[in-house]
Structures are given as structure tokens and as C-alpha cells.
Amino acid sequence: MHLFFYCGLSLSLFVVVYCIVDRQITKRQLVAELQQVKEQLQQERLERERVEQALQQGASQFCKNSKEWEHLAPSGERSGLFGRTTNLQKRDAPLQQSEERCQLATLCSEVYEELCLRKQAEEALQQSQSTLRSFFDSASMMMGIVELVDDDILHISDNATTAKLFGLTPEAMQNRLASEMGVPPKYLRKWIAHYRKAERTRSPVKFEYFHDTAQGQRCLSATVCPIALSPSNRSRFAYVVEDISDRKLAEKVLQENQAQFQGILDNSPASIYLTDSQNRYLLINRRYENLFNVTKEEILGKNIYEIWPDEIAEKFATNNQKVLESGTSIEVEEVAPLEDGLHTYITVKFPLYDANGVPYAVCGISTDITERKQAEQRWRSLLENVHLAVVGLDQNGKLNYVNPYFLELVGYTKAEVIGQDWFETFFPLHQRKRLQNSYLELLEKDFYTHNQNVILTKSSEERVMAWNNTLLKDLQGNAIGTLSIGEDITERQVIERMKDEFISIVSHEIRTPLASIHGALNLLSSGLVDTHSEKGRRVMDIAAESAERLVRLVNDILELERLESGKISLSKQICNAADLMLKASEKVQIMANRAEITLSVSPQTIQLEADGDRIIQVLTNLLDNAIKFSSKGSTIWFTVEPQLGENNKKVEDLEDCSPSSVHPISPTIVFKVKDEGRGISDDQIDSIFDRFHQVDASDSRKKGGTGLGLAICRTIVQQHGGQIWVESTLGEGSTFYFMLPMLTVEEYDYDN
Structure with a gap:
């Protein structure tokens, strides 16, 4: 007997055949794969028996010995081998021996291949069975194989988890x-x-149910599937059951949350939404749907540019990007x-x-x-x-806030006052401490909601203010400031002083003549004074x-009341300035003569449309005042002159000039009364035409009059569409002007 590897020699042949099979069984194919492996082994066994039977019948005389052993490969891997050594008997004919050897080698190769496959399959099966058994025994899920017996279930094999549910061992549950x-x-x-x-369906069936245990009710998820018929020809099934109680509880809590x-989202009065990067x-919440008339199905997944106009969407996107980049709200x-x-x-x-x-x-x-913004705008507009x-x-x-009127009053800009201390900026030093204490009491006790004080403007002018203070509070009721x-009651106080003085004047002016009249009448009626005597005539004159x-x-x-209320209408006619001046001067000439004052009148023939009697009243009043406040021996100049509108720069600069009454391109006529009296101080100039005004309260007693004359003059001039003003130098005299529209040639011709 010779052992050798086949390499073309013709004396003997040794054939070695091997095959390695590597199969991996997954969890899901657990039961089905096991059945397939069993069926495959059965087929392999039958095939092997058929091959071995053919081998024994066709080549028994050549097979003398066989052996199984392990082959160690260069890589270190071990493989199971099955081999046979055969001595081939020599025949007389070399050609016949060669053909028989080839046939035998082919047949042996096929047999060895089948045997190697069987060996590898058995090893793979053993490994798979070991893996599956380990998984089966240690799985946290309940697993097992059962058969249906009439209306009952026969447990064939169950793992430890299933046995624990029943309070048994796997062995105690078997069969x-x-x-x-x-x-x-x-x-x-x-x-x-x-x-x-x-x-029926030949497919897995999954279902959930609740199972009562000693520890309470558990929620289980089960999957069953058919696998094969048992040796007793009963249907056999595999089952897998998972305890999902904790998961169900978590899902329930999640669903409730x-x-x-x-519920919070849908009942919120605010629109709430999420957008991704x-x-x-x-x-989106329900408020969003209702407000913008959209549904979740219409908007979810869409870009904001698909929903909103580009300009609005761009602002949304910019704000979103700020949040994502900064990571803050x-x-x-x-x-x-x-x-x-x-x-x-x-x-x-x-x-998020x-x-x-x-x-x-x-x-x-x-x-x-x-609505709040609109209300704020209305309030802001009101405040502004x-x-x-x-x-x-x-x-x-x-x-922290001032309105334009206040800034105009004090002469500051908004930037100059915002953030500044109110008391240090606007109050005299001697008032600050008292006002600061009052402010603290207002914050703490809501005292001093109404007060009156003096503030300083940027030019250090004092203005008297009457304040109504409102305490501002936050949502918690804490004071956060005031509004x-x-x-500005500065002028009102001046007027009130003037009224007080006027009342004093009027009461004196009324009482004095009444006392004179009353005394004179008593003297005459009692007969103490003869009415025909010189003394009696003097009493009657008084x-x-x-x-x-x-x-x-x-x-x-x-008259002043009727003029200012519009109850007196002007009767305008074409007048000659010269005639008006002469009539006025005639009325005061006697008074000027008594005061030893020279009245210089320079009339001009200038046509104007006016109420002649009222203009004479103005001229007479101005002349009367000039005579009263001029010293003996002085001169009063009474003139008139025409002027073009473009030259009336002084008129246009007046505070009380209005655009409706000044026509730069219209010709005007200007009357002028100039005296050499005591003059008027600068602080009196602006108020000289006010009602009840007296440069000196004693003037009414010394000079007579009520302080209403110049107020009447101003009203009459303004009703004629003109303006009145004064220029004065203290100690040197005053010049009163008043301007009226002059009648043009075309207007004069038309009226004629």
C-alpha cells in the first residue's frame, strides 16, 4: 500500500476531498431555520445512504481502508476530513486500468464531498443550537414552543422568563x-x-393583552407563528411575549403630558409656533390657525416664504436667525x-x-x-x-419722558434732558431739598398729587407751573415713577395780578366819582350850598x-367785551387819513392845551377802507395816553405815511403778526404817535396791549383811566386786518404804530 498526493503518477492514487460550511442563524429566523436545517440533514442523510450504497455496489473491491482526521491549515484553521486509501489492482491492459482509476477517483470525490458537507452541517447545527439555546434561556422576553390540543395549549419548551411568570421552572412546564x-x-x-x-394565514400574528399576576396587572405584547407539525401530527407554534407595561405606562404618561x-397650546390666547433651522x-396652535385662517395640514412643513409676503417673511427669518446664532431668547x-x-x-x-x-x-x-399700540399712539399723539x-x-x-411742549417751554432739546436729574436741572437751589422730599412722599404715600412750583428754563427764566402728578406702578404694585x-400759569398769575390791580383801580375809579357825586348831591340837596352861587356851580361841575x-x-x-365777542360789527367806508387825523387831534387839543403840550400833526391824503369812527377812537386813545404821560412843555408828533409791504419788515417781526394779516406785496398805511414821556421798560413792552394792564397801578389814580384803552385799540386794529405795536426807550419816550391796509388806485376807482 502506498500513500501519496495525486500528481500524474500511474501506480496508485490517494484522493483527499474536504469542504467547509459556515452558516449564521439570525434571531428572527430562529424557529424556521432550525426546521430547515433538520430537513436538510434528513435529505443529506438519504442522499449519503444512496451514494454509499452505490459506492459499495460499484467499487467495494477497491476500497480497503478509510479514516477520519482533522486538517490544520497554514492559517491555523482546523477542518474535519474524511479520507480513504485504496490500492488499485493491476490489470493486464494499462488503458483499462487508467479508465477505471479515473472513474473510481470521480466517484470517491463525490462521496467525500457529501460526507464533508454533512460534517460541516452537523457542526453548524450544533453551534446554532448552542447559540439559540443560550439566547432562548437568557432572553428577557418570554419564548417557547407549544402545540394545540383540542381546546388547550400543550407547552413543549419554555424559557426561564416564561416559567417565572407562571411561578415554575422550564422543566416543570415541559409537556x-x-x-x-x-x-x-x-x-x-x-x-x-x-x-x-x-x-390559517401561515404568517406571524401580533397582539397585546393584559395579564393578571400576583404583582398586579401587566400589559403584554405577544407574537405567535406556526413552525411545523409535531411527531403526533399536531400543529406546533412558537411564541414570543414581551412585557410592555413600563413602556405602556410611559406612553400613557407621555400621552397625558x-x-x-x-391643551395649553390650544387654549393659549397667544399664537404659538415652531420653525426649524x-x-x-x-x-402651530389653534390660536394661530384661527387668527391667520390656516390649518396645520396647510402650513406644517412649509417655509415661511411660502406663507408670508417676502418683506414680512424676511423680518421673521432675520429674527429667527438671531435666536439660533445667539442661543438666547x-x-x-x-x-x-x-x-x-x-x-x-x-x-x-x-x-430649542x-x-x-x-x-x-x-x-x-x-x-x-x-389695539394697545393704537391706544399708545393716540395717547402719545395727545401727549406730543x-x-x-x-x-x-x-x-x-x-x-425718562418729556413732550415737545415742555421742551419748547424750557428751551432744551430732548437729548439734553433725558436721563438728567429733574430737581437739579429745573429748580432753584433753595427749592430742591423740599421738592425732593415731596417727591419721595409721593412715591411712598401717594401724597402731593397736586402742587405748584417755579421751574428754571435754559435761559434761567422762571416759569410758574401747576402740576397734576400720577404715580406709576408695576404689575406687583410697586412704584416705578411718576407722570x-x-x-404754565405764569401769564395767568400776571393776569390775576392785573385783575386784582384792575379791581382795585375800578373800585377806586367807581368809588371816587360816586363819592364826589354823592357828596355834591348831599350839599345841594341839604341847602348848605346855594346852587346859583359860584361854589354851587363848582360842586355841580365836580x-x-x-x-x-x-x-x-x-x-x-x-365796549371791549362787545368788540372781543364780535357783537360790534365794523361799518367800513372809504376814508381819508388826513380827515381822520384832524378829527382825532381836535378832540384832544383842549386836553393838550391844559397840559401845556404841543401837538404836531402832519396829515396826508391817503385813501383807506375802514370804520372811520373806530379809527378815530384808536387815534384819540393813543393821543390821550401820550398827553397823560408827557411832561409839561413837551411835544407829541402825530404822523401818517404809506409804505410798501416789502418795506414792512418791522411789522413782520412782531410776535402777534399773523400770516393772514400781513401781505408783503400789499401797500399799507402806518399811523404814528410819538411822545417824549417817561417811556416803557422792556419787560412791559410785550404786555402793554393786554387787558387791565397798567405800567404802574398808581397811574390810574394819578392819570385816570382803566387800563383798557390799549386793549380796545388792539382789538379794533386787528379787526381791520392791521397790526399795532410800540417802540420805547425808558426815560426818553415812546412811539406807537398801527398799520392798516391802504386802498389801491384800482380799488378806489372801483369803489367810486
Whole structure:
């Protein structure tokens, strides 16, 4: 006998054949693969028996020896080998021996291959069975194989997890009926129904159910599937059961939380939404749907540019990007269109983070503040345009709001006062401490809601203000500052002083003539004075003068009231300025002669349309005042001259000149009364034409008059479309002007 590898020699042949099979069985194919492997081994066994039988019949005389051994490959891998050594008997014919050897080698090769496959399959099966058994025994899920026996379930093999549920061991459960182990009939019927369904459909059936245990009710998820017929020809099934109680509980809690969260979202008065980093909508609440008339199906997954106009979408996107880049929340005002126009929203936007801490979405909570904004605009418009000073202070007394009227009053700009200390900036030093204490009491006790004080303007001018203070509080009721509305009562106080002086004047002016009249009448009526005597005539003259003075005072008061109320209408006619001047000068000539004052009149023939009697009244009043306040021996110049509108620069500069009464290109006529009296101080110039005004309260007693003459003059001139003003130098005299529109040649010809 010779052992050798086949290499073309013709004396003997040794053939070695081997095959390695490597198969891996997955969990899902657990039961089915096991059955397939068994069926394959059965087929291999039958095939092997057929091959071995043919081998024995066709080549028994050549087979003398066989052996199994392991082959160690260069890689270190071990393989099971089966081999036979055969001595080939020599025949006479070399050709016949060669053919027989080839046939035998081929046949042996096929036999060896089949045997090697069997060997590898058996090893793979053993390995798979070991793996599956390990998985089966240690699995946290309940697993097993059962058969259906009438209306019961026979347990063939169960793992430890299943046995634990029954309070048994796997060995104790083997080949026992479910009913014997205490399974209630309702569970048996349910399981059998699912097994039958799996048998009919030849596919796995999955279902969930609740199982009562000693530890309480558990929720189980089961899957059953048919695998094969048992040796007793009964249907056999595999089952896998997972305890999903914890998962179900978590799902229930999650569902409840989601329901609560959705309830909060849907009942929120604010619009709430989520957008991802690509500005696609991920979530909207019911308020959002109702407000913008969209549904979740219409908007989710769409980009904001698909929903909103580009300009609005661009602002949304910019704000979203700020949140994602900064990783912080922001509060912004945004606008969005509704059916009734653009609405304003105050929106809080904040980022949402993924598990890695990276912002992946932006949540927006928007509240419609359109009505509030409109109300704010109305209030702001009111505060900005009201002719009252409005000042806002914080709790430290710093200015945080001032309206334009206040700035105009004090002469500062907004930038100069915002943030400044109210008391140090606008109050005299001697008042600051008292006013600061009052402010603290206002914050703490809500005292001093009304007060009156003096403030300083930028030019250090004092203005008297009457304040109405409102305490501002936050949502918690804490004082955060004040809002004060003030009225400049400086002029009112001046007027009130003037009225007081006027009342004193009028009372004196009335009492004095009345006393004179009363005394004179008593003297005459008692017979103490003869009415025909010189003394009697003098008493009667005093009474007459006093009565005339009293009538003049009453007439002045009544006339000014009628003029200002519009109850007196002007009767305009074409007049000659010269005639008006002569008539006025004639009325005061006697008075000038008595005062030893020279009256220089320079009339000119200038046509104008006016109420002649009223213009004479103005001229007479101006001349009367000039005579009263001029010293003996002085001169009063009374002139008139025409002027073109472009030369009336002085008129246009007047504070009380209005655009409606000044026509730069229209010709005018200007009357002028100049005296050499005591003059008027600068601080009196602006108020000289006011009602009840007296340069000196004693003037009424010394000079006579009521302080209404110049107010009457101003009213008459203004009703003629003219203006009146004065220039004066203290100690040197005054010049009163008044301007009226002059009648042009065309107008004069037309009127004629």
C-alpha cells in the first residue's frame, strides 16, 4: 500500500476531498431555520445512504481502508476530513486500468464531498443550537414552543422568563397543559384564537393583552407563528411575549403630558409656533390657525416664504436667525397682515436644543398688541400735541419722558434732558431739598398729587407751573415713577395780578366819582350850598365830571367785551387819513392845551377802507395816553405815511403778526404817535396791549383811566386786518404804530 498526493503518477492514487460550511442563524429566523436545517440533514442523510450504497455496489473491491482526521491549515484553521486509501489492482491492459482509476477517483470525490458537507452541517447545527439555546434561556422576553390540543395549549419548551411568570421552572412546564398550570379560560380562548389565525394565514400574528399576576396587572405584547407539525401530527407554534407595561405606562404618561401640553397650546390666547433651522413650520396652535385662517395640514412643513409676503417673511427669518446664532431668547415687535390690515405683535422667540446641545428650532409666542399700540399712539399723539407740559420721572427722579411742549417751554432739546436729574436741572437751589422730599412722599404715600412750583428754563427764566402728578406702578404694585402734567400759569398769575390791580383801580375809579357825586348831591340837596352861587356851580361841575368819568369806565368795559365777542360789527367806508387825523387831534387839543403840550400833526391824503369812527377812537386813545404821560412843555408828533409791504419788515417781526394779516406785496398805511414821556421798560413792552394792564397801578389814580384803552385799540386794529405795536426807550419816550391796509388806485376807482 502506498500513500501519496495525486500528481500524474500511474501506480496508485490517494484522493483527499474536504469542504467547509459556515452558516449564521439570525434571531428572527430562529424557529424556521432550525426546521430547515433538520430537513436538510434528513435529505443529506438519504442522499449519503444512496451514494454509499452505490459506492459499495460499484467499487467495494477497491476500497480497503478509510479514516477520519482533522486538517490544520497554514492559517491555523482546523477542518474535519474524511479520507480513504485504496490500492488499485493491476490489470493486464494499462488503458483499462487508467479508465477505471479515473472513474473510481470521480466517484470517491463525490462521496467525500457529501460526507464533508454533512460534517460541516452537523457542526453548524450544533453551534446554532448552542447559540439559540443560550439566547432562548437568557432572553428577557418570554419564548417557547407549544402545540394545540383540542381546546388547550400543550407547552413543549419554555424559557426561564416564561416559567417565572407562571411561578415554575422550564422543566416543570415541559409537556404540561396551560389549563393545568392555572391559565384562566379567557386567556386560553384568546391565545388559541390567535394560534388558529396564524395557522390559517401561515404568517406571524401580533397582539397585546393584559395579564393578571400576583404583582398586579401587566400589559403584554405577544407574537405567535406556526413552525411545523409535531411527531403526533399536531400543529406546533412558537411564541414570543414581551412585557410592555413600563413602556405602556410611559406612553400613557407621555400621552397625558402631550394632551396637557396641547391643551395649553390650544387654549393659549397667544399664537404659538415652531420653525426649524430652515424656517419650516413644525408646530402651530389653534390660536394661530384661527387668527391667520390656516390649518396645520396647510402650513406644517412649509417655509415661511411660502406663507408670508417676502418683506414680512424676511423680518421673521432675520429674527429667527438671531435666536439660533445667539442661543438666547429675544423679544421683538413683528407685524403680520390680517383681513382688516396689518397687526402688530409682541413676540418672544427662544431656541430649542437637541441632545447634543445644538439649537435646532425656534419657538415663537406672539401676542396681538395692535389695539394697545393704537391706544399708545393716540395717547402719545395727545401727549406730543397737547399744550401742556408732560414730564415722566423714574423712581430716582431721573427724566425718562418729556413732550415737545415742555421742551419748547424750557428751551432744551430732548437729548439734553433725558436721563438728567429733574430737581437739579429745573429748580432753584433753595427749592430742591423740599421738592425732593415731596417727591419721595409721593412715591411712598401717594401724597402731593397736586402742587405748584417755579421751574428754571435754559435761559434761567422762571416759569410758574401747576402740576397734576400720577404715580406709576408695576404689575406687583410697586412704584416705578411718576407722570406729571403741568400748566404754565405764569401769564395767568400776571393776569390775576392785573385783575386784582384792575379791581382795585375800578373800585377806586367807581368809588371816587360816586363819592364826589354823592357828596355834591348831599350839599345841594341839604341847602348848605346855594346852587346859583359860584361854589354851587363848582360842586355841580365836580359831580358832572365824576359822572362822566364813571360812565367812561363802564363804557370802556362794555365796549371791549362787545368788540372781543364780535357783537360790534365794523361799518367800513372809504376814508381819508388826513380827515381822520384832524378829527382825532381836535378832540384832544383842549386836553393838550391844559397840559401845556404841543401837538404836531402832519396829515396826508391817503385813501383807506375802514370804520372811520373806530379809527378815530384808536387815534384819540393813543393821543390821550401820550398827553397823560408827557411832561409839561413837551411835544407829541402825530404822523401818517404809506409804505410798501416789502418795506414792512418791522411789522413782520412782531410776535402777534399773523400770516393772514400781513401781505408783503400789499401797500399799507402806518399811523404814528410819538411822545417824549417817561417811556416803557422792556419787560412791559410785550404786555402793554393786554387787558387791565397798567405800567404802574398808581397811574390810574394819578392819570385816570382803566387800563383798557390799549386793549380796545388792539382789538379794533386787528379787526381791520392791521397790526399795532410800540417802540420805547425808558426815560426818553415812546412811539406807537398801527398799520392798516391802504386802498389801491384800482380799488378806489372801483369803489367810486
